[in-house]
Amino acid sequence: MAKILPSSVLQEHITKKDFLKFTRSFQKEEFDILGYLVEEKDNFLLICEANDFSLNGYKVICKDQVDEIRLGKFEKTAKKIYKAEGISTNFPPLLPVDLRSWQQLFSSLKKNDYHVIVECEQFEAPYFDMGAIMKANKDFVRIQGYDASGKISHEPAEIPYKDITTVGFLDRYSTIFRKYIK
Numbered sequence: 001m002a003k004i005l006p007s008s009v010l011q012e013h014i015t016k017k018d019f020l021k022f023t024r025s026f027q028k029e030e031f032d033i034l035g036y037l038v039e040e041k042d043n044f045l046l047i048c049e050a051n052d053f054s055l056n057g058y059k060v061i062c063k064d065q066v067d068e069i070r071l072g073k074f075e076k077t078a079k080k081i082y083k084a085e086g087i088s089t090n091f092p093p094l095l096p097v098d099l100r101s102w103q104q105l106f107s108s109l110k111k112n113d114y115h116v117i118v119e120c121e122q123f124e125a126p127y128f129d130m131g132a133i134m135k136a137n138k139d140f141v142r143i144q145g146y147d148a149s150g151k152i153s154h155e156p157a158e159i160p161y162k163d164i165t166t167v168g169f170l171d172r173y174s175t176i177f178r179k180y181i182k
Contacts, residue, residue, distance in 0.1 A: 057171030106136035
């Protein structure tokens with residue numbers, strides 16, 4: 001893992017609304033997130049995710065899991081296009097989220113009634129859970145998930161914070177899918 005950028009550099013990216021590529025590695029595989037750094041606090045980064053010239057909700061990742069934050073030719077070109085298209089300033093409306101800890105984050109997301117996609121990418125068989133936050137305690141979050149057919153799981157998933165690599169919310173997939181759960 002690379003050295004974490006100082007807060008002053010991260011704040012500069014936020015102020016300039018730089019389009020960035022965040023690279024993380026798990027199990028010898030790279031996972032990239034493209035988008036805009038919205039907030040950084042303690043050990044977390046809040047990113048407005050972008051793909052295919054649209055903004056797609058938010059992701060929270062741990063700073064210490066980031067290998068590289070890149071602002072190269074591709075990112076600079078993408079920033080120009082997003083700006084020209086009027087996309088770079090149209091972040092999805094966001095109620096306050098608390099980035100002091102996983103527990104605080106999930107508590108604030110629950111309070112805002114956001115459904116989440118929690119990813120655990122560091123395992124040989126990565127997995128994710130999507131659904132409503134039932135409880136956030138000191139060591140884990142409990143998610144009342146639903147499957148691809150829209151059926152709510154009988155038992156909530158209990159996900160230890162140490163396993164989490166990303167938390168997504170206000171994305172098109174979970175926002176639309178939640179309207180059709182049974």
